Amino acid sequence: MKLISSAIIVFLLAGFAAAQRNFDQPSPYSAQLTAELKLLRDGALKSDYAWDQLAHLTNNIGPRPAGSLQANFAAQYVADEMRKLGFEVKLEKVVVPHWVRGEETGALVQFPGMAPGTTQKIALTALGGSVATPGQGATAEVVVVNNFDELNALSPDKVTGKIVLFNARFDKQLAATGHGGPAYGQAVIYRAIGASAAAKQGAIAALVRSVGGADYRLPHTGGMFYQPDVPKIPAAAVSAEDADLIAYLARQGSVRMRLVLTPQQLADVDSYNVVADLKGSELPDQVVIVSGHLDSWDLGTGAIDDGAGVAVAMQAAHLVKELGLHPRRTIRVIAWMNEEFGNSGGRAYAAAHKEEAGKHFAAIESDLGAGHPLGIHMAAPAANMPLLQPVAQILQASGAGLLQTSEDAETDIGPMCAMGVPCFGPIQDDRFYFNYHHTAADTLDKVVPRELQENAAVMAVLAYALASLPKDLERPTAKPARAF
Numbered sequence: 001m002k003l004i005s006s007a008i009i010v011f012l013l014a015g016f017a018a019a020q021r022n023f024d025q026p027s028p029y030s031a032q033l034t035a036e037l038k039l040l041r042d043g044a045l046k047s048d049y050a051w052d053q054l055a056h057l058t059n060n061i062g063p064r065p066a067g068s069l070q071a072n073f074a075a076q077y078v079a080d081e082m083r084k085l086g087f088e089v090k091l092e093k094v095v096v097p098h099w100v101r102g103e104e105t106g107a108l109v110q111f112p113g114m115a116p117g118t119t120q121k122i123a124l125t126a127l128g129g130s131v132a133t134p135g136q137g138a139t140a141e142v143v144v145v146n147n148f149d150e151l152n153a154l155s156p157d158k159v160t161g162k163i164v165l166f167n168a169r170f171d172k173q174l175a176a177t178g179h180g181g182p183a184y185g186q187a188v189i190y191r192a193i194g195a196s197a198a199a200k201q202g203a204i205a206a207l208v209r210s211v212g213g214a215d216y217r218l219p220h221t222g223g224m225f226y227q228p229d230v231p232k233i234p235a236a237a238v239s240a241e242d243a244d245l246i247a248y249l250a251r252q253g254s255v256r257m258r259l260v261l262t263p264q265q266l267a268d269v270d271s272y273n274v275v276a277d278l279k280g281s282e283l284p285d286q287v288v289i290v291s292g293h294l295d296s297w298d299l300g301t302g303a304i305d306d307g308a309g310v311a312v313a314m315q316a317a318h319l320v321k322e323l324g325l326h327p328r329r330t331i332r333v334i335a336w337m338n339e340e341f342g343n344s345g346g347r348a349y350a351a352a353h354k355e356e357a358g359k360h361f362a363a364i365e366s367d368l369g370a371g372h373p374l375g376i377h378m379a380a381p382a383a384n385m386p387l388l389q390p391v392a393q394i395l396q397a398s399g400a401g402l403l404q405t406s407e408d409a410e411t412d413i414g415p416m417c418a419m420g421v422p423c424f425g426p427i428q429d430d431r432f433y434f435n436y437h438h439t440a441a442d443t444l445d446k447v448v449p450r451e452l453q454e455n456a457a458v459m460a461v462l463a464y465a466l467a468s469l470p471k472d473l474e475r476p477t478a479k480p481a482r483a484f
């Protein structure tokens with residue numbers, strides 16, 4: 001998932017004002033459009049289609065890390081399913097990195113108070129992109145720091161030749177109050193760039209406390225990136241419990257650890273974004289994207305991250321066809337490839353469709369699991385609120401009536417948003433998402449069928465409304481050109 005900006009502004013007053021206007025003025029939507037949106041909502045809340053697709057992606061196909069056979073097989077599967085619905089389907093090439101995990105073990109081999117001749121196992125997992133430990137593994141003393149300032153305050157002789165553990169805590173209270181995204185955002189920096197920071201000080205490996213909330217001794221993987229001018233050292237996430245254990249023992253004296261990681265960075269692989277169009281009846285050149293990302297991490301089966309997003313995007317398409325509706329603009333379902341490790345799919349699409357950015361009316365992505373949706377967030381001018389208020393009113397029936405602006409969009413549609421495309425996504429209950437995110441426990445059972453239906457209702461109603469709006473949206477200011 002991409003962090004949604006912590007600076008989400010709630011436009012309650014705007015909402016009240018717009019609601020008030022709705023009593024005074026006729027809806028900007030025709031009676032027919034309003035009726036169609038209600039049909040889509042009710043259809044999504046009854047249908048098992050999204051669940052069946054999610055079950056197939058997770059249970060039948062399984063983990064879908066970028067570059068894997070399963071990821072490409074999943075792309076073919078989604079393409080076939082969209083063809084079955086009568087969509088015009090293209091597989092747009094995306095070159096993706098191919099990193100494979102290998103063996104991963106950790107053990108404390110020397111620590112204060114130990115029973116002679118014993119070790120303590122540490123639950124850990126390599127971070128995506130990590131290099132391997134040399135030969136038989138690396139054995140060294142562990143230095144525990146809570147943040148970059150503490151690391152940088154240490155003299156180099158305290159770090160050289162050692163393993164650095166970044167023990168930055170995921171703020172569980174923040175997550176428990178519905179701010180999982182900001183809690184993730186605070187801690188994930190150590191996972192992303194901690195290894196290079198430690199290597200600069202002479203460390204031979206880096207560990208990061210898992211960025212997530214559950215206390216089931218689960219390590220959470222995720223992407224990490226090396227600075228080009230710094231030696232590459234192996235990097236792994238340890239479970240929160242093991243980070244506490246190491247920190248406890250290190251306060252008493254020297255702690256030495258043996259770390260074995262054998263991941264490999266293989267040659268890049270040709271993979272695909274699945275791009276499936278239902279052509280608009282009046283304005284076929286104008287496109288509304290509805291999307292999720294097809295790749296997952298390898299430890300679980302990618303149910304919440306982000307099979308659910310793909311499944312609800314597919315459901316939006318399925319319902320529009322099933323109900324025989326004809327959107328004015330083209331509805332384009334995209335199953336993105338490789339969000340997790342460099343946003344290859346989002347960047348490749350933006351590069352390939354740069355000239356048509358102005359024809360992209362809007363883009364929607366769901367990538368924060370499948371928790372109960374509370375409404376819609378929009379990375380576009382607040383002046384669009386009144387035009388979207390009828391959508392919020394229709395979704396209020398399933399508790400998804402909030403309409404908010406946010407500073408930025410989900411990862412895959414981010415590059416299009418930066419080119420001035422209004423971007424949207426569901427606002428979801430993320431209190432539990434980070435318990436399972438990027439772990440072996442990201443499996444189908446973590447998705448509540450009713451909540452998946454509620455998310456599908458948001459996607460279907462929003463996609464069809466955007467594709468049918470009687471007038472244009474105000475667009476966000478394009479950001480300076482980026483190298484895609």
Ligand SMILES: [Zn+2]
Pocket residue numbers: 001002293305306339367
């Ligand atoms: Zn994701």
